[in-house]
Amino acid sequence: MSDAVSPAPVVTATVIGHFATEAGFVAAAKASKEAGLHGEYYLPWPVHGIEAALGLERSLIGRPVLGAIAFGCAAAFGMQYGLQVVDWPVIYSGKPYFTWQLWVVVTLETGLLLGAVTNLLACFHACRLFPNPTPAIVSPRHSDDRFGIALTAGGDRDEESLLSWLKAHGADAVEVQRSKPSPAAASVGEEHAHA
Amino acid sequence: MMNDPHVPPVTATQITDEILAPIFRPFFSRAAIPWFMAFLTVAGMAGLLFLGVAMYIIEGYGIFGAGPVVNWANDIASYIFWIGIAVAGTLVSSVLFLFRQRWRTGINRATEAMTVFAINIAGIYPLIHTGRPWVDFWLIPYPNDLNLFPQFKSPIIWDVFAITGYATTSVLFFYFGLIPDFATVRDRAKHPIQKLVYGMLAMGWKGTASDWRHYERAYTQFAWVATPLVIGMHSTIATLLAVSHVPGWHATVFPPYFVSGAIYGGLAMALVLLVPIRSMLKLQRFITVDHLENLAKIMLGVGMIVFYVYVMEFFVAWYSESTFERDQFMYRICGAHAWSFWLMVFCNVVILQLFWFKALRRNLAVLMLVGLLVNVGMWFERFNIIVLSLEHDHLPANWTYYSFTLWDAILLTGSFGMFFTQFLLFCRVAPVVSIAETKANLLRAEAHHE
Numbered sequence: 001m002s003d004a005v006s007p008a009p010v011v012t013a014t015v016i017g018h019f020a021t022e023a024g025f026v027a028a029a030k031a032s033k034e035a036g037l038h039g040e041y042y043l044p045w046p047v048h049g050i051e052a053a054l055g056l057e058r059s060l061i062g063r064p065v066l067g068a069i070a071f072g073c074a075a076a077f078g079m080q081y082g083l084q085v086v087d088w089p090v091i092y093s094g095k096p097y098f099t100w101q102l103w104v105v106v107t108l109e110t111g112l113l114l115g116a117v118t119n120l121l122a123c124f125h126a127c128r129l130f131p132n133p134t135p136a137i138v139s140p141r142h143s144d145d146r147f148g149i150a151l152t153a154g155g156d157r158d159e160e161s162l163l164s165w166l167k168a169h170g171a172d173a174v175e176v177q178r179s180k181p182s183p184a185a186a187s188v189g190e191e192h193a194h195a
Numbered sequence: 196m197m198n199d200p201h202v203p204p205v206t207a208t209q210i211t212d213e214i215l216a217p218i219f220r221p222f223f224s225r226a227a228i229p230w231f232m233a234f235l236t237v238a239g240m241a242g243l244l245f246l247g248v249a250m251y252i253i254e255g256y257g258i259f260g261a262g263p264v265v266n267w268a269n270d271i272a273s274y275i276f277w278i279g280i281a282v283a284g285t286l287v288s289s290v291l292f293l294f295r296q297r298w299r300t301g302i303n304r305a306t307e308a309m310t311v312f313a314i315n316i317a318g319i320y321p322l323i324h325t326g327r328p329w330v331d332f333w334l335i336p337y338p339n340d341l342n343l344f345p346q347f348k349s350p351i352i353w354d355v356f357a358i359t360g361y362a363t364t365s366v367l368f369f370y371f372g373l374i375p376d377f378a379t380v381r382d383r384a385k386h387p388i389q390k391l392v393y394g395m396l397a398m399g400w401k402g403t404a405s406d407w408r409h410y411e412r413a414y415t416q417f418a419w420v421a422t423p424l425v426i427g428m429h430s431t432i433a434t435l436l437a438v439s440h441v442p443g444w445h446a447t448v449f450p451p452y453f454v455s456g457a458i459y460g461g462l463a464m465a466l467v468l469l470v471p472i473r474s475m476l477k478l479q480r481f482i483t484v485d486h487l488e489n490l491a492k493i494m495l496g497v498g499m500i501v502f503y504v505y506v507m508e509f510f511v512a513w514y515s516e517s518t519f520e521r522d523q524f525m526y527r528i529c530g531a532h533a534w535s536f537w538l539m540v541f542c543n544v545v546i547l548q549l550f551w552f553k554a555l556r557r558n559l560a561v562l563m564l565v566g567l568l569v570n571v572g573m574w575f576e577r578f579n580i581i582v583l584s585l586e587h588d589h590l591p592a593n594w595t596y597y598s599f600t601l602w603d604a605i606l607l608t609g610s611f612g613m614f615f616t617q618f619l620l621f622c623r624v625a626p627v628v629s630i631a632e633t634k635a636n637l638l639r640a641e642a643h644h645e
């Protein structure tokens with residue numbers, strides 16, 4: 001057994017303010033951005049105006065969806081052309097081999113189907129969604145009746161100043177959550193201690 | 196606030212409590228007795244579907260009434276009927292969303308579920324109808340033993356793509372809308388299995404501002420994709436009939452006719468589901484009489500379009516000077532199956548006129564009655580189009596009288612049972628009303644009134 005002083009684990013403190021109303025939440029969120037505070041914002045339902053308040057840019061997931069629709073249409077049209085004109089041309093109901101009018105339905109349906117699937121996957125990717133029964137949520141009420149602003153303490157902002165700031169900006173309730181030190185964080189802390 | 200019937204005085208927690216009550220309620224509780232009785236009834240009916248399919252696999256297609264002349268009968272009529280039911284769900288969830296109709300919030304989840312369950316019932320029929328369902332995979336672009344691919348110039352293949360695209364998109368859209376609500380259930384659940392299952396379904400949803408930004412964008416895109424898909428799907432089915440030369444089918448009005456008829460029948464089914472379910476699950480606060488009245492108003496508008504098409508079909512048959520077309524429509528009104536035509540007119544046109552009166556549009560018994568009768572009428576509409584045209588085609592030597600067999604009736608009854616069984620089960624495992632959207636609408640409206 002070593003007689004060295006065991007290092008203090010690194011603990012991250014998160015100061016959370018709970019808001020009951022949309023208006024109070026949006027105003028506080030906007031103020032937090034203007035004050036340069038770092039944190040996360042939780043909403044039980046979508047609130048219009050929060051993107052502008054936080055300076056969030058418009059979601060870009062429309063682009064892959066548009067690309068998928070175009071690719072799906074092109075692939076379906078190409079498949080029909082390849083099969084009916086190149087691979088196995090057959091006179092059917094007296095129609096020429098290349099009858100694009102009759103391929104419109106399959107072309108559009110395939111493009112839209114691919115667009116729908118891409119839309120889902122793009123959103124999952126953008127929101128980091130995957131089958132995870134225990135996500136790190138800060139409060140179960142943030143999917144029910146409370147908006148939340150979770151600010152990370154650090155730098156010139158300690159827990160006390162963040163608590164005061166949230167209260168001053170209309171939080172109905174405030175709390176401090178300290179993360180349990182992860183093995184990685186503990187080892188980092190250890191290295192710092194040794195250094 | 197109190198002057199606005201759309202804004203019941205509730206808090207966010209009350210909304211969550213009331214919408215989630217059917218999920219967290221014990222399975223065998225006093226409050227669940229009405230649900231349980233309804234479930235036993237429809238589950239018994241659903242058993243008939245398994246019986247019918249089992250008998251079909253053992254005995255073959257001959258157990259049904261369809262034969263060499265009327266080769267499309269109950270299968271295809273019921274298939275188009277169920278596809279039509281599926282159309283209305285997307286109308287409510289997508290089209291009303293794109294038009295920013297906020298009242299849709301109370302009913303969109305239930306109608307989306309209706310879409311998903313109706314489309315999987317519909318899918319059973321063409322698979323049965325092929326006669327050899329074990330080689331149905333030949334319908335997808337997969338080369339058969341002779342290395343031949345499907346014929347893409349055939350509307351049958353268009354239909355396969357249309358249904359596949361629409362069914363997949365409907366399921367994805369339905370599930371996507373549920374994700375934030377599954378997170379609410381996850382955060383409320385006490386039982387570890389419930390926490391695990393709803394946690395998996397919620398996909399780790401946290402509801403951050405950034406998440407909602409992407410989610411709302413994706414939801415709107417789903418609506419944009421689903422709307423042309425639903426119109427395209429039913430237009431494709433209509434085209435499948437219209438490109439043939441069968442009297443009564445060869446009409447350019449078929450695509451809009453089918454789409455409007457599908458919306459009409461689907462909204463009627465929505466009434467049949469929503470009227471009892473709102474009291475069974477005690478959701479009157481969220482699925483209000485105003486919502487049902489709005490559905491009735493849309494039904495009235497779409498139903499009158501359907502009525503107009505009925506009239507135009509006769510006009511065009513007369514105006515075309517085609518002997519076969521004229522004879523077909525004379526056969527419909529005074530032939531051997533005229534009773535089914537007049538029953539359709541009574542259910543779809545006459546009964547609908549009740550909805551001109553506000554008091555009747557707000558009467559739950561009347562809404563339920565009209566919903567049921569329009570469903571009957573819409574099934575007979577498809578029966579008239581499919582069966583009456585085939586049993587009285589160009590060749591008098593072909594003329595026959597189609598009869599429903601016991602197994603046709605068992606299959607049809609079973610399909611209704613399976614549809615309602617799925618819907619009732621859904622009511623106990625997922626929120627029937629969108630929690631997040633309801634809060635966004637009700638609480639924002641309340642804040643604006645204050």
